[in-house]
Amino acid sequence: MMVPDPILFAMNNSRVTVNEHTVFEYDAEFSLLDSMEENDVPMEYNCRGGYCGLCKVQLTAGKVEWVQDSLVPLEEGEVLACCCVPDGPIAIET
Ligand code: FES
Numbered sequence: 333m334m335v336p337d338p339i340l341f342a343m344n345n346s347r348v349t350v351n352e353h354t355v356f357e358y359d360a361e362f363s364l365l366d367s368m369e370e371n372d373v374p375m376e377y378n379c380r381g382g383y384c385g386l387c388k389v390q391l392t393a394g395k396v397e398w399v400q401d402s403l404v405p406l407e408e409g410e411v412l413a414c415c416c417v418p419d420g421p422i423a424i425e426t
Pocket residue numbers: 376377378379380381382383384385386387388404412413414415
């Protein structure tokens with residue numbers, strides 16, 4: 333049995349908490365939206381390119397890294413799941 337390296341795990345920990353009850357680990361997918369799909373978390377989307385705004389979520393804890401630009405106007409704390417990835421543990425509201 334392989335035991336995970338606790339230091340490496342702590343550095344790479346990108347746990348995503350959705351609506352305070354669903355928890356999964358982001359695993360290097362292209363976007364948070366892709367990771368949500370991989371983990372069977374239902375999410376509305378359309379363009380997957382930062383145009384429609386349907387994948388907008390509220391980031392309530394942690395930080396994200398943007399992986400593609402967006403044309404959607406965002407309020408404070410809002411992020412687009414198709415355009416970002418977790419940068420450490422995060423919590424979001426859908
Ligand atoms: S799916 Fe359209 S902006 Fe994310």
